[in-house]
Amino acid sequence: MSEIAETLKLMREQIDALCDRCPNLDKTVRSLIAVSKQQPEEKIQAALDAGQRVFGENKVQEAYAHWQGKRKMYPDLELHLIGPLQTNKAKLACLLFDVIHTLDREKLAKALVKLRDQGIALPRLFIQVNTGEEEQKAGILPQDLPLFLEFCQKDCGFKIEGLMCIPPQEEPAGLHFTFLKTLADRYGLDELSMGMSEDYDKAIVCGATHIRVGSALFGGRV
Numbered sequence: 001m002s003e004i005a006e007t008l009k010l011m012r013e014q015i016d017a018l019c020d021r022c023p024n025l026d027k028t029v030r031s032l033i034a035v036s037k038q039q040p041e042e043k044i045q046a047a048l049d050a051g052q053r054v055f056g057e058n059k060v061q062e063a064y065a066h067w068q069g070k071r072k073m074y075p076d077l078e079l080h081l082i083g084p085l086q087t088n089k090a091k092l093a094c095l096l097f098d099v100i101h102t103l104d105r106e107k108l109a110k111a112l113v114k115l116r117d118q119g120i121a122l123p124r125l126f127i128q129v130n131t132g133e134e135e136q137k138a139g140i141l142p143q144d145l146p147l148f149l150e151f152c153q154k155d156c157g158f159k160i161e162g163l164m165c166i167p168p169q170e171e172p173a174g175l176h177f178t179f180l181k182t183l184a185d186r187y188g189l190d191e192l193s194m195g196m197s198e199d200y201d202k203a204i205v206c207g208a209t210h211i212r213v214g215s216a217l218f219g220g221r222v
């Protein structure tokens, strides 16, 4: 068994054990998203060989170059965009990705509506929330979420599946995960994309349905 296959197996067991330990959660982890950005091809291939089909990328063009050709070979591939999306790359993103985690502003929502009007199928959508209200970070501010959500649902006709966050480095991640869960419950959203290599165990206990794991699975990025 390859090292990646072994790590994946252990990680899946750990995730299942954590989910079993929180029977009060109505949702459990549905997706272990293997974050393949800046990882060498042979490691990604090892994950594919081990049966992993859900991958996350943060850059549209690089992801397109890497994954587009693999669709034919792996028809059950599921690709998640977890990085910020510029409107001029929205079309390419819609053509490649199954899920966008980073919808966070009206301009982008409007660009997606335009694409849909042109007959392009939209990916499943998560809204990114800037729970730490960090200036340099993408995501809608928590206080702006209600109006933005209404805009997405009513004006744009999107089905928003859930919320995503990246907690500030210097703060306890659990606080942000709990906060995101509270927001999702308040607005009736089912899915929560939260937790990375350092803190996915905490995120699961807080109700994550999608965890995004890169370095803990593949090792450091090149």
Ligand SMILES: *Cc1c(COP(=O)(O)O)cnc(C)c1O
Pocket (backbone or CB within 6 Å): 035, 037, 058, 082, 083, 166, 195, 196, 197, 198, 212, 213, 214, 215, 216
């Ligand atoms: C890179 C990245 C990850 C994975 O980070 P690791 O710490 O390597 O697990 C998760 N989410 C987002 C948004 C990322 O950009």
